[in-house]
Amino acid sequence: MSDVIDLIYGAALGEGATWPDLGSQLCSMFRAQRVSLSIPDAPGVLRYLLGGGNEYADAYAAYYHRIDPFRQRAERIFHGLNRATLHAVIGEQIVPDDVLLKSEFYVDFARGAGVRHLLGGMLGVRAATPIGIQRDARSGPFDEGDRQLLMMLLPHLQRALQLEERLALANRTQLGTGALDTLAISVVIVDGTMRVLHANAAANRLMDAGHCGLAMTRSGPRPGVGAITLLARHPDDHSTLGKLIASVAMGGALRLRNTRDEPAQHASLAVLVSPAVSHFLSDVRDACRVLRGTATVVIRQLNHALRPPPGLMSELYGLTKAEADVALRFSGGATVEDVARVRQVSLETVRTQVKTILRKTNAASLRDLERIIAISSALVPTQL
Structure with a gap:
């Protein structure tokens, strides 16, 4: 157990271990053929930490995760628990055998992939994050002892994923975000729900002053990484900005009022919304691409002259x-x-x-x- 826990943190921190190392050890511990752990990279897109890089994982990420009855049921349980409790369950307790064996997921996919029995756990990082430990028919079903063993590991997996996310936020594209921080214009990168992924130094100065129509506010009982959202001070402007960001593929521009009482015709905060590219929020070695559902918001006060020296x-x-x-x-x-x-x-x-x-x-x-x-x-x- 201690060796596996060391591997969990080593893989997350990149210190002497990798995620595939952990996957191999978990397969041995649970007498399983496959372990899968994927996190949402973007809406509808999965990134595999465990179990990726093969035809099975590609097919699952492309389509079958949408009809996976284990995943669907586990996510409902997770949301029913209000995301507060780590949870592990034996597959047959989630989806009865008579339902599974008749499902499209099993007939067209799982049977051919050698997946017959499942032990599942649900983590909560940014979203419902399932881990699946899978056995073929010859290896037999999981039991309560296996479930208890996974329950002992889940807190460590949860913490490791949180650490990895925090480190990723701290180290994301020092070139890209560093370049943004040198700009005199304000730039904020947000996801489709207006959650702030990065705000450059000029944006922080502008909003900290409290004299513009945008603010960055913390939300949730324990605000932290990813818990900051972009807010327009005027409710009508906030609604319009939210719609523009949600449909960012086309891009667009608008003017915002700096206060709730300012007439619309006097709005002096110019905002340009366009799709964000990966070089701002990923490793500089990655190919530059538009990040689906992520927007770059460029902000300028029209009544403040901005001139170079x-x-x-x-x-x-x-x-x-x-x-x-x-x-x-x-x-x-x-x-x-x-x-x-x-x-x-x-x-x-x-x-x-x-x-x-x-x-x-x-x-x-x-x-x-x-x-x-x-x-x-x-x-x-x-x-x-």
Whole structure:
């Protein structure tokens, strides 16, 4: 038992053991042919920790987990227990033999895969997380002693999965999330229920100040990892934002009110919602892909000018100090006349400078120059 417990934590922490090592040891302990443990990676997508990497696991993850009577019944039991109690049960106690042997799951899948008897346990990490220990017909059914043995292991498996998730959150894409933290614009990554997966430094500063129409709130009796949700302060805005995030595949934008009393026509918090990509929330070695059901929320206060320092404009585009100052004054829709008046120079002087600025920045017009300035302003945080 102690060796198996060591393997559980070693696999979760990546210290001297792997999940397949644990699977082999569990098969020996329970005289079983297969152990499966999968966690939801995204809505409708399973990631195997134990029992993956074979035709059986691929077929199960692709389709048969949806009609698995053991899994369906176990999840109902889990929710009935209000996710508070770890639970282990012998398969025949979940699904009677006469029901199992007639089911599509058994006839089309389990029989061919050599799965006849099951010992199941249910963990609760982010969602119902079942572990299944499976025997073929020759090995015979599990008994109460096997169930008690699994019950002794479940608390350790639960804690190990929680540790793995916390470590994953701490170590996720230092390149991706680190890049987000250097931005001056606020970026929050959420799942389809508006649970916050990552908020960059600018977003934390913006919402900590309490003067914008968005907030990040903790929920649940023991808030912790994954227990923070994004909330729009105005109920109507919150509903609209939630719908936009839930249907993120198309993307979209909206304006939010900063207070519950602010008229809709004065809403000054601009929000852009688009699908998130895996490089923000996975290992940098993984292929870059859109994460289904996960959204990137970019936030900007329209009534707060966001400009890069003049020195950055000079470094990026080779502008002189005077040209950089002139370029930045066009941010926000200023005209040539406005800039000439503020700088107390002639219109001709400003027009000459504008031509040079447009050439050096490769901008097509002053409005295009504004776009370039906005992009450049995102490169340097407003506070360090």
